[in-house]
Amino acid sequence: MTRPVILTGDRTTGPLHIGHYAGSLKNRLSFQDSHRQFLLLADTQALTDNADDIGKVRRNVLEVALDYLAVGIDPAKTTICLQSHLPALAELSMLYLNFVTVARLERNPTIKDEIRARGFGRDIPAGFLCYPAAQAADITGFKATVVPVGEDQAPLIEQTNEIVRRINTAAGREVLPEARAVIPKAGRLPGIDGKAKMSKSGGNAIALSASPDEISAAVRAMYTDPGHLRVSDPGKVEGNVVFTYLDAFDEDQDEVARLKEHYRQGGLGDAVVKRRLEDILQALLAPIRARRAEYATDLAEVTRIVAEGTQQAREVTEATKREVMDALGVFRL
Numbered sequence: 407m408t409r410p411v412i413l414t415g416d417r418t419t420g421p422l423h424i425g426h427y428a429g430s431l432k433n434r435l436s437f438q439d440s441h442r443q444f445l446l447l448a449d450t451q452a453l454t455d456n457a458d459d460i461g462k463v464r465r466n467v468l469e470v471a472l473d474y475l476a477v478g479i480d481p482a483k484t485t486i487c488l489q490s491h492l493p494a495l496a497e498l499s500m501l502y503l504n505f506v507t508v509a510r511l512e513r514n515p516t517i518k519d520e521i522r523a524r525g526f527g528r529d530i531p532a533g534f535l536c537y538p539a540a541q542a543a544d545i546t547g548f549k550a551t552v553v554p555v556g557e558d559q560a561p562l563i564e565q566t567n568e569i570v571r572r573i574n575t576a577a578g579r580e581v582l583p584e585a586r587a588v589i590p591k592a593g594r595l596p597g598i599d600g601k602a603k604m605s606k607s608g609g610n611a612i613a614l615s616a617s618p619d620e621i622s623a624a625v626r627a628m629y630t631d632p633g634h635l636r637v638s639d640p641g642k643v644e645g646n647v648v649f650t651y652l653d654a655f656d657e658d659q660d661e662v663a664r665l666k667e668h669y670r671q672g673g674l675g676d677a678v679v680k681r682r683l684e685d686i687l688q689a690l691l692a693p694i695r696a697r698r699a700e701y702a703t704d705l706a707e708v709t710r711i712v713a714e715g716t717q718q719a720r721e722v723t724e725a726t727k728r729e730v731m732d733a734l735g736v737f738r739l
């Protein structure tokens with residue numbers, strides 16, 4: 407029996423945070439036994455908007471690998487690989503760019519949002535505009551059918567499938583499978599300040615590697631309901647980050663429902679709910695921090711894990727590239 411293939415990954419621009427954990431790392435952990443899973447350290451994609459800081463992208467390759475290992479990704483089950491060392495992905499990207507229009511790339515909602523957020527205006531790096539085609543190469547290079555990602559990535563999977571259909575039509579047969587995004591029900595985790603996006607650059611994230619003190623400080627600073635002045639006041643649960651995080655991380659959802667009810671009626675103070683959340687986050691992150699510290703003492707071993715995974719991935723992606731080129735009828739020497 408062959409297991410379904412998963413390919414997913416992260417740009418290597420900074421350490422991963424609890425938003426990544428709730429958003430896709432947890433899903434990836436649950437897929438390790440049931441799927442053939444590849445995790446891509448997407449350093450080449452990170453360059454598409456970080457060409458002015460290549461050092462940052464380079465330094466974060468092993469940081470993200472450490473985060474994977476720290477949360478419990480097992481290299482004996484899941485293959486961790488490095489994008490810049492998989493030339494077949496770059497070759498497939500160039501090919502796919504002929505099967506997508508500039509207008510379609512500009513219409514991609516993820517790209518549109520990111521262009522706005524980065525303030526590119528018309529000065530969009532061409533590599534950035536084209537990265538959906540490269541992401542299609544990542545996914546199809548492994549013939550992945552399952553892609554666990556945060557909800558912001560859904561339009562990229564949709565565009566991947568459009569490219570897949572065009573390639574299959576041009577080839578006259580189904581050379582590539584379509585892929586399905588697996589998106590957590592909870593939706594995207596907001597930052598501790600209540601802003602829609604948790605990000606390291608926004609200074610509103612809790613890193614997976616955060617110290618106990620950093621976790622305490624983050625929970626203390628967390629946005630709640632500014633109208634909830636006295637404990638006896640009724641409080642708002644919607645948009646209250648503490649409750650949003652309890653939704654995402656508390657195992658006892660019945661108790662969360664009771665706490666919400668109490669908070670809405672009044673009589674439940676922020677300090678009490680924050681204490682509960684802090685305990686949960688400390689308990690979640692303590693073993694992750696410990697495992698990370700252990701791997702961090704042996705970076706040569708982490709490098710070896712990535713090199714070995716990349717070698718495996720090279721074989722898979724080379725074979726796919728060959729198959730696609732042949733199916734399309736590109737001259738073969």
Ligand code: TRP
Nearest residue numbers: 413414415416417448451541544
């Ligand atoms: N775009 C993803 C992010 O921003 C990273 C990524 C690169 C990816 N290639 C991928 C995700 C392929 C899923 C599949 O985090």
